[in-house]
Amino acid sequence: MGLLRGIDLDSLGARLRAPLHGYVLSLLALVASLVLVWLYASNARQRELQAVQAEFVTETDAIAELLRQRLASYELVARGGVSLFASVDRPSAAQWQGYVDALKIDAGYPDMLGLGFAPYLDRSGLQTLQLDMRDAGQGFYIVRPAGIRERYGPVLYLEPRTPANRAVIGNDLFADPVRQAAMASARDDNAVRISAPLQLGRDAGRPVTGVVMFAPVYRFGIPATVSARRASLQGWIYVPLDMSEFVTAALRTTGRNAALSVRDVGAGRGDAPLLYADHAELAGHGGEGDFRRTVPLELYGRRWELDFSADTGAALAARMPELRTTLVVGIIASLLLFGVALALARTESLAERKASLLAESYQRSELRFRNAMRFSAIGQALLDRKGAIVDANPALAAIFDTTTDGLVGSMFGAYFVDGQDEIRRSREVSALTEGVFRTTRQWRTPAGELRHAHLTYAPVPGEIGQDVASLVQVEDITERVLAHAREQALNRTLEARVALRTRELTHANQELESFAYSVSHDLRAPLRTIEGFSRLLGERYADKVDDTGRDYLARVRNAAGRMDDLIEALLKMSRVGRSPLTLAPLDLTRLALDVVAELRMAHPQREVAVEVEPGLHAVGDAALVHNLLQNLIGNAWKFTDGTPDARILVGAGEGSGEQAAFHVTDNGAGFAPEYAGKLFRPFQRLHNQEQFDGHGIGLASVKRVVERHGGTVTAEGRPGEGATFRFTLPREGAVD
Incomplete structure (x- = not known):
């Protein structure tokens, strides 16, 4: 009891509780940090799951776009065939073969079974075609299936001429309801269309499921109405596609993880036949945790649905090493925090340890700088304030054909042709005070060759007791200068x-x-x-x-x-394009009234009501614009002959930018809209000489005059309802 009285029990308990209190705090810090690590790992897994899903969505969108672009490339091929028919009334079989051979279908389009043309014929047209082919020595052209129909769409050309494609020649595509639906839609809408799924034969024993793309070909341009399109349709360029090869070719360059199936739902969502499905090893996903997505595609009159699926577990498994690494790092960090909490009492030791680490870091930084300088492929040197070399790397010694020891202590500028230029050296030194300085210099090799160098000066601090002012990099740019x-x-x-x-x-x-x-x-x-x-x-x-x-x-x-x-x-039209262009402000109202007065004097027996809007102004060549108005108003005067209450209007339209718009309108004979493009060609006449005289040169001259002024000219009309010619000229103030 006496010993116990000599000991302060409270202070003893406090000393015993102090380390216990520290351990408890350390343990609480460890538990809290582990809980935070677990929460972070859970959130990280959720983020990874969201990232995988986002990648899945991105991948599916990219695949859908690749399929769309692939179909767009076939549209360009089909429209190229349409352009061929636009330049030639009907290409021969040799011309068609030459066009298709130039496309190199086998190499660039393995999924395209061919490229063909099917004419749009009635009964008489079919008979005429059969007679023409027989007279040309091509044998009998037999259309299948047999029978009399109102309209036909038989295959006339199909390249390349494989045995399977030759067997298709003569098949009436328009007799098949599935193909007919796409062909009729392309005809009436003036648009490329694809058919519903079809069986296109067999390839190496497997059935070929595919679709057919149709592009309409019209005579005399593109009609504006459905009835006119049906009347002027010449036929269809068609492209049969193997869907399996189509998807494989489109996705050949992609690293795909999602399984894909393609269904055609047509205009609704009833029966949806399968166009394409991946192999069993890709299509076997079906777990509850799988990602699934359907991407609709509206393509050339059809609606496709792309069904994608991906294995969530496999995607996360690929990212699990990162999650495990995060968890391990978090646990290690928790243990480190636990250790820091235990070491709080040893502040002095920790400070010494940090000082040691800082010293080691400084040494490593110095070592990295030395190694970077030593092993750099670009010549480098440390200079003092006088321009002497303090240190240099082997690359600089190789440039000057010497050793690093020979460089140290020498003046850097002495190695260059202009090294003794004090003005240059002072400018370089003064530029260093403002930051990085770049210049080019020249030096001579021991063999006497003059070479060029690009120098980059940068200020650097040196160690205490050293006079290091700058780092210079020397790059040999002789080959660049010569190039x-x-x-x-x-x-x-x-x-x-x-x-x-x-x-x-x-x-x-x-x-x-x-x-x-x-x-x-x-x-x-x-x-x-x-x-x-x-x-x-x-x-x-x-x-x-x-x-x-x-x-x-x-x-x-x-x-x-x-x-x-x-x-x-012809000479007049040549003078229009050859004469020099003198631009000046013009009063088109006065010029038009002068032309009308000339016409009234030349034809006093005619009664024509001519209205010219006041205030018509533009910039142009007076002689050429007078010629333009003579032709346009003269045409209106001529083609209203025999029209009761003949009327001609010269007025302004809605221009754009620096161009002012004008028009000449009459209620005369007019013309068919589909022939509007021929009016401005030389010697192109839509009426016979007995009905209306002329040479077919006037409107061609009008086009040349307008185009020389940087404008455009168009024509609109209907038979018996008159015509309107619209043209543009530079506005006043638009031309200096």
Whole structure:
């Protein structure tokens, strides 16, 4: 008891509780950190699951877009065939084969079974086609299935000419309801369409499931109405596609994890036949935790649904190492926190330990800098404030063909051709105070070769007691400089070639003009001879020639006169494109009224109501614009002949940007809309000579005048309802 009295029990308990309290706090910190690690791992797993799902969505969207782009490429192939028919009324079998061979279907389009053309025929058209092919020595063209139908769509061309494709020639695609639906939709909508799923034969014993793409081909451009499209349809370019090969080719370059099946749901969601499905090893996903997604595609009149599925467990398993690493790191961090809590009492020891770590870090940083400098492929050197080399790497020694020991202590600028330039050295030193400085210098090798270097100066601090001011990098750019010089020489050569070609083109144009005038003179001389002798023959020997002979002589003279008029019209159109362009502000109202006055004087017997809007202004060449109005108003005057209450309107339209719009409208004979594109071609006439005279040059001249002013011209009309010609010219103030 006496011993116990000498001991302060409270202080003893406090000393015993102090370490216990520290252990409890450390243990609580450990438990709390482990709980946080578990929460973080749970959240990380959820984030990984969301990331996997996002990747799944991205992958499925990318696959859908690849399929869409693949179909778009076949649309371009089909429209290329349409363009061929636009340039040729109906290509021959050899022309069609040449076009398809140029596409290299076997190499670029393994899923395309062929590229063909099916004409759109009625009964008489089919008979005519069969007779033409028989007369051409191509044998009998037999259409299958047999029978009499109102319309036919038989296969005429199908390339490449494989045995399977040759067997298809003559099949009436329009007789099949599935194909007919797509063909009729393409015809009426003027759009590319694909059919519902079809069995396209067998390949190596397997049934080929696919679709057929149809692109309509019209005569005389694209009609505006459905009835006009049906009347002017020439046929269809069609592309049969193997769906299995189609999907394989489209997704060949993708690393795909999701299983895919494609169904055609048509216009609704009833029966949805299967177009494509992956093999069993990809399509075997079906667990409750799998990702599933359906992507709809609206493609050329059909609706496809892409069903995707992916194994969630497999996707997460690929990311589990990262999750496990995160968990292990979290546990280690918790243990470290536990250790830190135990070591709080040893602050001094911890400070010493940190100081040791900082010293080691500094040494490592110094070592990294030295190694980076030593093993760099670019020459580097440390310079003092006077420009002497303090340290250098082997790459710099190799550039100057010396050793690193030989470089140390030497003046850096002495190695360059302009090394003794004090002004340059002072400029480089002063630039270093502002930051990084770059320049180019030259030096000579021991062999006497002059080489170029790109120098980069950067200020760096040195160690205490050392006079290190900057780090300089030296890069040999001799080959780059020589390449740039060669490039400039090549550019000068190209400029000289362009100038030479320009002079040659100018000379060719001058020769072409001389040729045109020479031809016109040489043609007119025999024409005048024909006309003169025909007139003398008719005058002097009229009593010896019967009425038929006199009629023949009159026809010869008329033909010679018309030929002379055509030559004169051609010369006028040539002058329109050759004359220099002098732009000035123009009063189109006054010019139009002058043209109308000339027409009234030339045809006083005509009663035509002409209205010219006031305030029509533009910028252009006065002579050319007067020629333009003469042709447009003269055309309206001519084609209203015989029209009761003939009316002509010259007015302004809605322009855009720097172009002002105008129009000339009449209520005369008009023209069919599908022939509007032919009006502006030379010698293209939509009415016969007996009905309305002319040479077919006027509107071609109008187009040249408008285009020389940077504008456009269009025509609208209907038979018996008149015509409207719209054109644009530069606005006032738009041309300096």
